[in-house]
Amino acid sequence: MPKMIFISLPVTDLPACITFYDAIGFRRNPQFSDDHSACMVWSEAIYVMLVTHTKWRSFTQRPFPAPGTAGSMMSLSMDSRDAVDTLNAAAAQHGGQADANPPEDLGFMYTRDIADPDGHLWGIFWMDPAAAGGAQAER
CATH class of the missing domain: 3.10.180.10 (2,3-Dihydroxybiphenyl 1,2-Dioxygenase, domain 1)
Structure with missing residues (x-):
C-alpha cells in the first residue's frame, strides 16, 4: 500500500463543507462517507475527512480550538x-x-x-x- 495522508477536520455544517471542498477541487468518496462524515479526495495520496462535531467526540474529548485560532x-x-x-x-x-x-x-x-x-x-x-x-x- 502506498503511503497516504488522511487529515481529519471537525466541521459544524457538513453539507456546506462538502460543497466548499468540492468547489476547490476535492472529490467526495461515497464509500467512506456517511451522515456524519465525508471523505474528500485531493489526490491518490491525500484525503480529508470532514467530521461532524458529534462524530469527532468519538475520536477525542480534547477541546475544540477557539473560533478564529489556528493550530495548524x-x-x-x-x-x-x-x-x-x-x-x-x-x-x-x-x-x-x-x-x-x-x-x-x-x-x-x-x-x-x-x-x-x-x-x-x-x-x-x-x-x-x-x-x-x-x-x-x-x-
Whole structure:
C-alpha cells in the first residue's frame, strides 16, 4: 500500500463543507462517507475527512480550538499561479475565506492562503522547483 495522508477536520455544517471542498477541487468518496462524515479526495495520496462535531467526540474529548485560532495549516501545491488564483476565488465563492493571510510572491513561489467555512487554514501555492533551488543557493 502506498503511503497516504488522511487529515481529519471537525466541521459544524457538513453539507456546506462538502460543497466548499468540492468547489476547490476535492472529490467526495461515497464509500467512506456517511451522515456524519465525508471523505474528500485531493489526490491518490491525500484525503480529508470532514467530521461532524458529534462524530469527532468519538475520536477525542480534547477541546475544540477557539473560533478564529489556528493550530495548524495544511498546504496544497498547484500547477500554476493561475490555478492558485482560481482556487482562491472558489474558496470565497463557496463559504470560505480567500486570502486568509496576505498573499506572498517570492518569484519562485506564489502563495495565497484560504480558510474553509470552519476556519481551517490551507496554504495554496505554486512553486518553480528549478528557480527555488537558485533562490535557496542565494541565501
